[in-house]
Amino acid sequence: MTDRHILTAVAWPYANGPRHIGHVSGFGVPSDVFSRYHRMAGDDVLMVSGTDEHGTPITVAADAEGITPREIADRNNRIIVGDLQSLGLSYDLFTRTTTANHAAVSQEIFLGLLKNGYVFPKTTLGAISPSTGRTLPDRYIEGTCPICGYDGARGDQCDNCGNQLDPIDLINPVSKINGEAPKFVEEEHYFLDLPAFTRALGDWLGTRKSWRPNVLNFSVNLLTDLKPRSYTRDIDWGVPVPLDGWRDRSDKRIYVWFDAVVGYLSASIEWARRSGNPDAWRQWWQEPDADAYYFMGKDNIVFHSEIWPAQLLGYNGAGDKGGTPGPYGRLNLPTEVVSSEFLTMEGRKFSSSRNVVIYVRDFLARYDADALRYFIAVAGPENQDTDFTWAEFLRRNNDELVAGWGNLINRSVSMAAKNVGAVPTPGELTDDDRALLATTSGAFAPVGELLSRNRQKAAINEAMRVVGEANKYLSDQAPWKLKEDPARRDTVLHTALQAIKDCNALLTPFLPHSSQTVHELLGGTGVWSVAPEIQEVADLDDGSPYPIITGRYEQGQAVWASTPLPAPGTPLAPPKPIFTKLDPSIVDEELRRLEEDGDPA
Ligand SMILES: [Zn+2]
Numbered sequence: 262m263t264d265r266h267i268l269t270a271v272a273w274p275y276a277n278g279p280r281h282i283g284h285v286s287g288f289g290v291p292s293d294v295f296s297r298y299h300r301m302a303g304d305d306v307l308m309v310s311g312t313d314e315h316g317t318p319i320t321v322a323a324d325a326e327g328i329t330p331r332e333i334a335d336r337n338n339r340i341i342v343g344d345l346q347s348l349g350l351s352y353d354l355f356t357r358t359t360t361a362n363h364a365a366v367s368q369e370i371f372l373g374l375l376k377n378g379y380v381f382p383k384t385t386l387g388a389i390s391p392s393t394g395r396t397l398p399d400r401y402i403e404g405t406c407p408i409c410g411y412d413g414a415r416g417d418q419c420d421n422c423g424n425q426l427d428p429i430d431l432i433n434p435v436s437k438i439n440g441e442a443p444k445f446v447e448e449e450h451y452f453l454d455l456p457a458f459t460r461a462l463g464d465w466l467g468t469r470k471s472w473r474p475n476v477l478n479f480s481v482n483l484l485t486d487l488k489p490r491s492y493t494r495d496i497d498w499g500v501p502v503p504l505d506g507w508r509d510r511s512d513k514r515i516y517v518w519f520d521a522v523v524g525y526l527s528a529s530i531e532w533a534r535r536s537g538n539p540d541a542w543r544q545w546w547q548e549p550d551a552d553a554y555y556f557m558g559k560d561n562i563v564f565h566s567e568i569w570p571a572q573l574l575g576y577n578g579a580g581d582k583g584g585t586p587g588p589y590g591r592l593n594l595p596t597e598v599v600s601s602e603f604l605t606m607e608g609r610k611f612s613s614s615r616n617v618v619i620y621v622r623d624f625l626a627r628y629d630a631d632a633l634r635y636f637i638a639v640a641g642p643e644n645q646d647t648d649f650t651w652a653e654f655l656r657r658n659n660d661e662l663v664a665g666w667g668n669l670i671n672r673s674v675s676m677a678a679k680n681v682g683a684v685p686t687p688g689e690l691t692d693d694d695r696a697l698l699a700t701t702s703g704a705f706a707p708v709g710e711l712l713s714r715n716r717q718k719a720a721i722n723e724a725m726r727v728v729g730e731a732n733k734y735l736s737d738q739a740p741w742k743l744k745e746d747p748a749r750r751d752t753v754l755h756t757a758l759q760a761i762k763d764c765n766a767l768l769t770p771f772l773p774h775s776s777q778t779v780h781e782l783l784g785g786t787g788v789w790s791v792a793p794e795i796q797e798v799a800d801l802d803d804g805s806p807y808p809i810i811t812g813r814y815e816q817g818q819a820v821w822a823s824t825p826l827p828a829p830g831t832p833l834a835p836p837k838p839i840f841t842k843l844d845p846s847i848v849d850e851e852l853r854r855l856e857e858d859g860d861p862a
Pocket of ligand 1: 407422423
């Protein structure tokens with residue numbers, strides 16, 4: 262084991278509905294591939310996330326159904342936990358933002374910023390209902406967006422252009438409750454002093470040479486026009502503001518985005534508390550040589566390369582106003598913000614409201630998790646917007662996964678099982694045998710290097726190229742023609758099985774489910790690749806029940822190196838198919854489903 266600590270900080274899926282495959286292409290599978298690779302390489306990985314459950318869209322959904330925001334959050338949290346676990350995403354802790362621990366950590370960060378002067382009160386114009394005199398929550402105010410002209414913009418943001426708004430910005434604002442024009446009165450809110458971090462953020466970004474150029478350029482450009490941003494909002498659902506006179510007010514909360522990003526820290530702390538060593542999180546957040554990789558879609562870059570780093574810098578006392586760290590001590594900034602591009606579906610933007618969507622759950626009801634993971638790794642939106650088509654999914658699955666990797670395993674394992682029934686005994690190796698084994702064992706360094714830099718598409722392509730070499734070797738050596746020379750046949754089969762063992766390790770970060778099966782087919786016992794599990798737990802502070810994803814990943818045997826087959830003579834498990842060949846008719850079926858469910862837009 263090395264002592265390298267790596268935090269994998271995965272974007273928090275928003276709990277207003279189930280997640281579709283576009284979401285898990287952006288934050289889910291890439292972060293899991295990265296974490297699994299680093300665990301195999303001997304690094305100490307902490308992978309955390311949870312459902313983001315505060316904010317206006319949850320309250321709007323709750324209003325529409327006549328239930329509480331908490332009920333909406335409970336329901337969708339459970340669905341999302343099930344989906345992410347089914348995909349094999351190996352979180353050390355997947356939690357939620359409605360825990361008492363998360364509220365306490367969010368409040369501590371707010372107080373630390375306040376103490377150092379980076380959060381300040383400001384009198385601003387807030388909306389009240391003229392007829393009742395009560396505060397009007399941002400979501401109950403609608404009007405025309407001052408930026409794009411969209412008619413249905415809400416008081417906190419415009420869903421058309423995505424810009425964050427204040428109610429006072431809206432043109433012709435009206436109350437959604439009774440249609441009256443809100444009255445704007447002076448009231449106090451707290452603001453994050455982003456301009457005070459322009460220099461510190463610039464210095465930090467100046468050292469981030471390894472980032473994808475588009476992410477780095479976008480982040481640097483943000484610094485040209487930083488303005489204070491409202492840390493508190495007029496909403497009744499969120500983390501209370503921890504100040505006298507504010508704590509008990511039901512209409513003021515910390516802005517959802519400013520508590521959601523704190524989730525990376527609060528989840529790490531919750532994980533440590535659950536592990537029995539409450540300070541264990543500090544190894545990932547305070548050691549100077551620890552690394553932190555943040556995974557998300559490109560629409561969230563601003564919160565990870567500007568807002569969250571500013572919160573951390575302010576808490577550390579490292580902005581223009583100086584200051585000292587709070588009780589958590591000095592906290593590490595992101596090593597890298599790993600942002601993916603967007604996935605579209607059959608040429609259209611995913612849209613839950615227009616039903617241009619396939620949810621993770623529905624996908625996994627019909628297809629294997631590893632088939633989806635393979636598609637995302639080899640053809641996902643790593644560095645450009647990418648279209649998911651059923652025809653391409655079918656082709657990748659049948660031509661590459663089944664006819665390439667699956668066929669190599671089936672041919673070799675079936676022949677060894679039938680002719681030997683056990684791991685064969687190799688004789689002296691020929692140059693061809695040695696060349697193949699040099700290729701497969703030599704692939705760990707270059708594929709590992711690509712994975713450590715999150716060039717996952719190049720990494721899986723290189724691994725599949727090596728699979729192709731092994732297939733070619735098997736066809737060239739044709740062990741099925743060596744009936745008269747069983748010693749040579751067994752040498753070829755042993756070489757092929759060893760190559761498969763190497764390829765299986767190379768593919769384990771991408772295909773964790775099938776890698777366990779391949780391990781067993783090769784005579785291996787025990788757990789090769791650990792699956793995440795769902796546990797029902799009680800909130801550490803208030804006792805309320807919720808499900809988490811966690812796992813004992815250190816118990817897996819998978820390592821990032823060529824490891825020898827079990828000893829010759831070890832019985833082989835009876836062969837069975839690893840991947841499912843799909844019938845071409847699924848393309849038309851799925852397109853019909855999309856047409857029936859979706860609007861024709
Ligand atoms: Zn707009």
